[in-house]
Amino acid sequence: MPAVSSSEGIRSSDPAAIRFSGSISSVLRASGGLIVILPADGIDLGCGVDLFSSPHLRLQGHGLCVMRDRGPRLHRLGPPHVHKRDEPHARHCLHDVDGRDRGPFRHQNFNWLGTMWRGNIRFRPPMLCAVGFLSMFIIGGLTVFLRRDPGRYLYHNTYFVIGHFHFMMVGGALFGMFAGDPTTGSPKCSGA
Amino acid sequence: MFGRMMNETLGRIHIAITFVLFNLVFYPMFILVSRGAAEAL
Numbered sequence: 001m002p003a004v005s006s007s008e009g010i011r012s013s014d015p016a017a018i019r020f021s022g023s024i025s026s027v028l029r030a031s032g033g034l035i036v037i038l039p040a041d042g043i044d045l046g047c048g049v050d051l052f053s054s055p056h057l058r059l060q061g062h063g064l065c066v067m068r069d070r071g072p073r074l075h076r077l078g079p080p081h082v083h084k085r086d087e088p089h090a091r092h093c094l095h096d097v098d099g100r101d102r103g104p105f106r107h108q109n110f111n112w113l114g115t116m117w118r119g120n121i122r123f124r125p126p127m128l129c130a131v132g133f134l135s136m137f138i139i140g141g142l143t144v145f146l147r148r149d150p151g152r153y154l155y156h157n158t159y160f161v162i163g164h165f166h167f168m169m170v171g172g173a174l175f176g177m178f179a180g181d182p183t184t185g186s187p188k189c190s191g192a
Numbered sequence: 193m194f195g196r197m198m199n200e201t202l203g204r205i206h207i208a209i210t211f212v213l214f215n216l217v218f219y220p221m222f223i224l225v226s227r228g229a230a231e232a233l
Binding site: 123124125128129132136139143155157158159160162163164166167170174175178 | 200203204206207208210211214215218219221222224225226229230231
């Protein structure tokens with residue numbers, strides 16, 4: 001199958017185009033802001049290839065992820081609620097960003113779950129990482145309501161923010177690295 | 193990279209330990225704040 005690398009390939013209705021242009025290159029191209037989540041593509045590397053027995057669901061879910069992820073809103077993916085609202089520039093940042101730009105992550109959770117749904121799942125370490133990633137990422141996503149105005153005033157500078165941050169980052173980055181690198185990823189990458 | 197695969201059993205144990213201990217560390221933060229802990233250090 002052809003590997004599509006142009007940006008038009010992602011919008012194509014061809015599932016192969018979505019699949020082969022979708023996993024890493026489009027995310028790289030679309031945003032530098034999503035770079036922290038990139039190791040989670042290791043989950044795709046370790047599980048998606050040989051563990052999911054429902055390729056249609058996988059293609060559909062991943063394609064949706066990719067398409068919902070693209071766009072100008074990606075540069076606002078930073079965590080403004082981590083800053084203190086007393087700082088002038090951070091105050092501007094807080095009021096500039098509303099909760100709506102978390103939409104892609106919300107859809108992504110459903111897409112990932114839909115990808116696993118009725119799949120022939122074998123719980124090898126990458127898949128365990130994927131499940132851990134999903135559960136923690138959902139908890140982190142549920143606590144993102146601190147981005148709304150009442151939440152900002154209630155929760156700023158508390159451990160709630162720290163917990164939310166670590167659930168997002170450990171779920172998104174650390175488990176992704178565990179899934180992709182030590183057990184399956186590096187042998188596949190290096191050809192060993 | 194070195195022509196060998198890592199031990200999957202150890203990988204499973206590692207993931208389980210990581211998951212459990214991570215939740216033990218960070219999930220109580222939500223409970224703390226919801227019960228009134230004011231500010232982080």
